[in-house]
Amino acid sequence: MKKKMNRNKLYDHIQGYTFISPAIVLLAVFVYISIVVAIYMSFNEVNLFRWTFDFVGFNNYKRIFTEDRIFKAFSNTTKFVAVVAPMQTVLALILAAVLNSKIRAQKAFRIVYFLPTLTSSTALTMIFMFIFSISGPYNTIGKALGFVQEATNWLNEPKFALKIIMCMNIWSTVPYYMTIYLSALQDVPASLYEAAEVDGANAVLRFLNITVPHMKPITSFVFITGIIGTFQMFDQAYIFSNGSGGPQNSTLTVALMVYQYAFSLLNDMGLASAVAIVLSIVIIIASALANKLNKSEKLYS
Amino acid sequence: MKKLFVLTLVFALILTMFTACKNENDQTAATTPTAATGTTEDANSLKGKKIVVARWGGNDAETTAFAKMLEEFTAETGITAEEKVYTDFDTQLKADLIAESAPDVFYVDANMAPFYIDQGVLREIDPDAVEADKFYSSLTDAFMKDGKLYAVSKDYSTLALYYNKKWVSEDEIPATQEELYGEEFLGKIQARLPEGVIALTYLQDLARLLDILEIDGTEVVRDGNLSNLGSPAVINNLKTIFDAAVAKRILTTADLGMGWNGEAFGNERTAMMVEGNWVYGTLKQEFPDVDFGIVEMPTYKGKKTTMVFTVGYAIGKDSKEPEAALEFIKFATGPKGMRTWCEGAGVLPSRSDVAADMGVDKDPYLAPHIAGADYAKPWQKGDSISIINREFQNYFNSAVKGEMTLEEVMKKAEEEANKQIAR
The missing domain is CATH 3.40.190.10 (Periplasmic binding protein-like II)
Incomplete structure (x- = not known):
């Protein structure tokens, strides 16, 4: 009897592992093995064409902390995250709350707001590049309203390039997070709002004291995905600067620099791996901090 | 324990798959001949x-x-x-x-x-x-x-000078680039042009400037593959075009809000441009109404020069x-x-x-x-020119805008490139 049980159990196990094996194989090849290989490569000077690996110890890591260009990439990315991630979260929450109130043409607004998320980021980048180009609407409107003195090619201004990408990123990601908030808002009991209204709380007070605390777990999710997504920002910077990270390295993000070291002429997969690993550590720390901050006053404690 | 066993098995399987693949490749690489001889x-x-x-x-x-x-x-x-x-x-x-x-x-x-x-x-x-x-x-x-x-x-x-016959006639095009980029000639052309049209465009790209920078035997690369852009000789050779750019006698296509020279010239936003013969087909097919002529590049520092x-x-x-x-x-x-x-x-x-x-x-x-x-100079300069060029493109515009002097910019572009080349 006992033996039979065991055989059944073994059979179950085999069946189970067979079912999950496609996922395991895919994850192993494209995630776990890749991570191990990346860690290995980060301690080597790698030439993939010749398939040579020369062990260099912590040299690649040392370079990360000594080279100006790498520092610039990290500082650009940090600035980008510091602006975009909180803005995304706050704007998404406000928009969701507004759309959740009983305003007219709610559905139409939802569709309009969601459209940018459906558009490919390449197309969005092209649109923004047109808006801020010398003959674009920003210059035309700005001149007419007086906030632009002289028509400028804003894409070529190191002070503006990253800001343009920030705007673009916020604009295109807010609707996605807004949708998540919207669905969560359905779960907030209407009676809370009614009670607050009876007590004389206005819309702002109701938003701050009911919506915001109730959305805390969602905010946590949105903020952390936002941080991870913005730290890894690549496509918009790549298209914007044609892969160079210019003007004057102002749009050079860490992900773009990793790409340059790995696949463009620099041909330095070792350093690219090291930078990628440092970036993951930074992301992990940032996410943990964000999580901790948000958890400090729990909703369901 | 059993879980661990199965997991190990799966990993071992994947590993053998990988090694098998790699071995196969090595074998083919070993058996193929190293040089192709056609005889x-x-x-x-x-x-x-x-x-x-x-x-x-x-x-x-x-x-x-x-x-x-x-x-x-x-x-x-x-x-x-x-x-x-x-x-x-x-x-x-x-x-x-x-x-x-x-x-x-x-x-x-x-x-x-x-x-x-x-x-x-x-x-x-x-x-x-x-x-x-x-x-x-x-x-x-x-x-x-x-x-x-x-x-x-x-x-x-190769590069040559394209001019729109509506505004420029062949016999007034100067014989030297010093005159071509000079105030006298470009000012004269600019005076005839309508609002929004520039006399001549240029590119902030070493692929278009290498022959000029190296006109007198100066090298933009030193010590094998390092950038030499900051050297006084290179800066001196760049002066003619740089002065014209600072004075806004010449503009880039981005300044005009255009994608590239062919588009700018075809839409008659520039009266002249320096372009390769690849633009010829575009002009003929997409802009058949533009009446243009082509001449060889004028000389620079007394020498005939262009890029190939x-x-x-x-x-x-x-x-x-x-x-x-x-x-x-x-x-x-x-x-x-x-x-x-x-x-x-x-x-x-x-x-x-x-x-x-x-x-x-x-x-x-x-x-x-x-x-x-x-007499053209080939666009080729070792394996580091892409990095040298990228840093040049990264910084040159701030000299044109007057935020830094040309010397500072070129020195900066040189240092940034060399940090990446000489690790």
Whole structure:
């Protein structure tokens, strides 16, 4: 009897592992093995064409902390995250709350707001590049309203390039997070709002004291995905600067620099791996901090 | 415990899969010959073979001409050649080379040739098999290293000065670039132009400036592969164009809100431009109403000068059909294939005998470009020029805007590049 049980159990196990094996194989090849290989490569000077690996110890890591260009990439990315991630979260929450109130043409607004998320980021980048180009609407409107003195090619201004990408990123990601908030808002009991209204709380007070605390777990999710997504920002910077990270390295993000070291002429997969690993550590720390901050006053404690 | 066992088994399975793959590759690499020699194989034995030729996408004329050339090649040799178009050419090609799945034959830009040759991913090509002596020597030299040939030039382009006849007449174009970029000439032209049109455009790109920067024997690269952009001699040679740019006598196409010179010139936003012959087809097809003329580049510091760009066909080291690949290169760079390609795509033949056959030097539009081939500087400078150029492009504009002096900018561009080159 006992033996039979065991055989059944073994059979179950085999069946189970067979079912999950496609996922395991895919994850192993494209995630776990890749991570191990990346860690290995980060301690080597790698030439993939010749398939040579020369062990260099912590040299690649040392370079990360000594080279100006790498520092610039990290500082650009940090600035980008510091602006975009909180803005995304706050704007998404406000928009969701507004759309959740009983305003007219709610559905139409939802569709309009969601459209940018459906558009490919390449197309969005092209649109923004047109808006801020010398003959674009920003210059035309700005001149007419007086906030632009002289028509400028804003894409070529190191002070503006990253800001343009920030705007673009916020604009295109807010609707996605807004949708998540919207669905969560359905779960907030209407009676809370009614009670607050009876007590004389206005819309702002109701938003701050009911919506915001109730959305805390969602905010946590949105903020952390936002941080991870913005730290890894690549496509918009790549298209914007044609892969160079210019003007004057102002749009050079860490992900773009990793790409340059790995696949463009620099041909330095070792350093690219090291930078990628440092970036993951930074992301992990940032996410943990964000999580901790948000958890400090729990909703369901 | 059992879980651990099964997990280990799965991992072991994957690992064996990987090692198996890698071994297989090593074997094929070991058994294939290192150099392709075209003299041994009987052409008949290659019939029915299949090769893949990779290129980047071009305009319609180029696509048609390439397809026609492939057809002719198959008709003559019985080898099937399949076309593969890369959209992001060098990135995709590198990935394929690393994965050992690169096409048999692919384009190599002269500018990228030193890099690929150094990485050992190109097969050596027997110069006699492709009649290398029939080519303009500067075009074959671009693909040689240590006396060995690694790619065969398929065509070339040089820069020349295009002018819109509505505003500029040929006989008033100065003979020197000092005058061309000077206040007197450009001011005179600018006075005739309507609002929003500039007299002349320029590019912030070493690919367009290298001949000027090195006009008096100055080198933009020192100590093998380091940037030398900050040297007084280089800065001095750049002065003429820089002064014109600062004074806004010349603008970039981005300043005009245009994508590139062909668009700016075709839409009559600039009266003159310095461009390669690739723009000719665009102007004829998309802007047939623009009446333009072409002249050779004016001299600089008393010397005739322009840039020449060339692209060659190379055979990948992992090609399974090196003989068939060589047959393709022999045909595509031979008299017949090159003529089909050049006539169809409107580009210039790299072989002097084909040029004579086609009579391109009699063509009033192409003649200035061909004349340039005699004294042009190839766009090629070791394996670090891309980095040097990127940093130049990164910083040059801040000198034009007056945020930094030209000396500071060039020094900065040099330092940034050298930090990346000399690790």
